[in-house]
Amino acid sequence: MLQKMLKLIVFTCFITLGDAGLDLSVLPDTMKQDLVTVLSGKPLLDSLIRKNEILPENVKFYLWATKKAENYTLIDTSNPTELDKNDVTIVFIIHGWLETRETPWYEPLKNAFFEKNDRYYIIEVDWSPYASQEYLVAAFDTKPVGGVIGQFIANLHNNYSIPLDNFLVVGHSLGGQVSGFVGKKVQEITHTKLPRIITLDPAGPAFKLREASERLNATDAAVVVVIHTNGGIFGFKESCGTIDFFPNGGSLQPGCPVHTVAGPNDLSPSIFCAHWRSWGYFIEALSAPDSFQASQCKVHLKLLNKDLLCTNSETLGNLETTKTGDFYLTTNSESPYSK
Numbered sequence: 001m002l003q004k005m006l007k008l009i010v011f012t013c014f015i016t017l018g019d020a021g022l023d024l025s026v027l028p029d030t031m032k033q034d035l036v037t038v039l040s041g042k043p044l045l046d047s048l049i050r051k052n053e054i055l056p057e058n059v060k061f062y063l064w065a066t067k068k069a070e071n072y073t074l075i076d077t078s079n080p081t082e083l084d085k086n087d088v089t090i091v092f093i094i095h096g097w098l099e100t101r102e103t104p105w106y107e108p109l110k111n112a113f114f115e116k117n118d119r120y121y122i123i124e125v126d127w128s129p130y131a132s133q134e135y136l137v138a139a140f141d142t143k144p145v146g147g148v149i150g151q152f153i154a155n156l157h158n159n160y161s162i163p164l165d166n167f168l169v170v171g172h173s174l175g176g177q178v179s180g181f182v183g184k185k186v187q188e189i190t191h192t193k194l195p196r197i198i199t200l201d202p203a204g205p206a207f208k209l210r211e212a213s214e215r216l217n218a219t220d221a222a223v224v225v226v227i228h229t230n231g232g233i234f235g236f237k238e239s240c241g242t243i244d245f246f247p248n249g250g251s252l253q254p255g256c257p258v259h260t261v262a263g264p265n266d267l268s269p270s271i272f273c274a275h276w277r278s279w280g281y282f283i284e285a286l287s288a289p290d291s292f293q294a295s296q297c298k299v300h301l302k303l304l305n306k307d308l309l310c311t312n313s314e315t316l317g318n319l320e321t322t323k324t325g326d327f328y329l330t331t332n333s334e335s336p337y338s339k
């Protein structure tokens, strides 16, 4: 299975798991134990309220301004003149636990946006000093980290008159939860919602026990898109956006192994297979706008005409959607995923 995953990653992202820094064997035992707990379906209790100090300078913003750019520009948040631009959509992409700017999904996602048109600035957020901590600590830090990013967006809006409509936030896993806190902070400062947050299997462990006000929720932006691929394990199971997509039911994904409780010493990156499908589907969906048709019927009875029963449909990669509700679709077990 690991080999299959490696193949998948090499194909889709031209990067190996080694480059992604995902060697689970080097994790401290407490972290391995947390993973085993999550895989066994038991809740991670985060009842202890921690208030961590975080340093804004540890959250870094790497700008890619054009498709042809050879390298990023590290943004100086006290003088972000490169972003003083009114005619582009500034997309903040936010990684999850144990990830960094080197995460294998940033590059293909960035390219997928640039393939659409040249009206994008892509900002790769790196909050790895906090994302590399123990899961529960990192989970607590999603709030202050989201606060730093939200403050930065509000500053750009206030100082450079960039309309809030020009911002888009995309986050995966704990980065999905960070995205919610970005939206909350922007609202707190500007009294206006961000137009859109897109979350790719936002993290479930620790968050499923929280009040909606302390996690990603449907009012964090005007439109909150959620793509659930590993709900109940690493992802958040219940609807928590304005529009929620549940590919293949939203919990297990075809082509991904079902993990029974693994011991701390036999954890492999394939435990994240279904969790990572969220970005695999989304990146493919951006490149093929009419793909991944989803409908509001959970089950399609092949004998019936589904158009009569489920007239309301939406595509997974529609960046303009304002539809609301839960949408279902099935995918192939390997790339190309769209049926």
Ligand SMILES: *[C@@H]1O[C@H](CO)[C@@H](O)[C@H](O)[C@H]1NC(C)=O
Pocket (backbone or CB within 6 Å): 070, 071, 072
């Ligand atoms: C990109 O820039 C960084 C620092 O500015 C540098 O360390 C890195 O080597 C550059 N990468 C490439 C591919 O030029």
Ligand SMILES: *[C@@H]1O[C@H](CO)[C@@H](O)[C@H](O)[C@H]1NC(C)=O
Pocket (backbone or CB within 6 Å): 077, 078, 079, 080, 155, 156, 158, 159
């Ligand atoms: C933008 O505005 C904020 C808040 O008013 C201020 O603290 C910050 O220094 C300003 N930044 C720039 C680059 O002008």
Ligand SMILES: *[C@@H]1O[C@H](CO)[C@@H](O)[C@H](O)[C@H]1NC(C)=O
Pocket (backbone or CB within 6 Å): 184, 212, 213, 214, 217, 218, 219, 220
């Ligand atoms: C979402 O979170 C915000 C801020 O924490 C809260 O005010 C709001 O009521 C929550 N919305 C929902 C639908 O729970």
